[in-house]
Amino acid sequence: VQLLESGGGSVQAGGSLRLSCKTSETFFNTFRMGWYRQTPGKGREVVAYINPDDTTFYAIFVEGRFTISRDAAKNSVYLEMNGLKPEDTAVYYCDVGGRLPWGQGTRVTVTS
Numbered sequence: 001v002q003l004l005e006s007g008g009g010s011v012q013a014g015g016s017l018r019l020s021c022k023t024s025e026t027f028f029n030t031f032r033m034g035w036y037r038q039t040p041g042k043g044r045e046v047v048a049y050i051n052p053d054d055t056t057f058y059a060i061f062v063e064g065r066f067t068i069s070r071d072a073a074k075n076s077v078y079l080e081m082n083g084l085k086p087e088d089t090a091v092y093y094c095d096v097g098g099r100l101p102w103g104q105g106t107r108v109t110v111t112s
Contacts, residue, residue, distance in 0.1 A: 003094055005021050007079075008092060009107075019081070019092055021033060033049060033096050034047070035049070036092070036095055038105075039091075049068065066081050067082075085110060086112045090107075092105055
């Protein structure tokens with residue numbers, strides 16, 4: 001398994017969740033890693049990503065609420081999601097520079 005996603009769950013609006021994605025050391029050190037999300041009837045959209053040099057990108061709809069970070073000791077990337085809104089409800093997928101097949105994703109449900 002070259003990509004392992006975890007985290008997610010169900011929270012009320014305003015709550016927080018943390019997603020984790022672990023990959024191999026080679027991929028972690030070589031490619032940017034990030035998160036996409038998908039809801040029924042919509043295409044997959046980028047949420048955030050982080051490059052090996054720690055530069056980051058956030059979609060406008062999560063800026064200021066979500067934080068992406070890397071842990072080189074664990075070859076993992078984390079997405080800290082705060083101030084969750086019902087519209088954040090989706091299946092979240094980890095991406096490793098577009099080099100690995102999509103995983104199963106992890107579901108995030110935010111209730112009002």
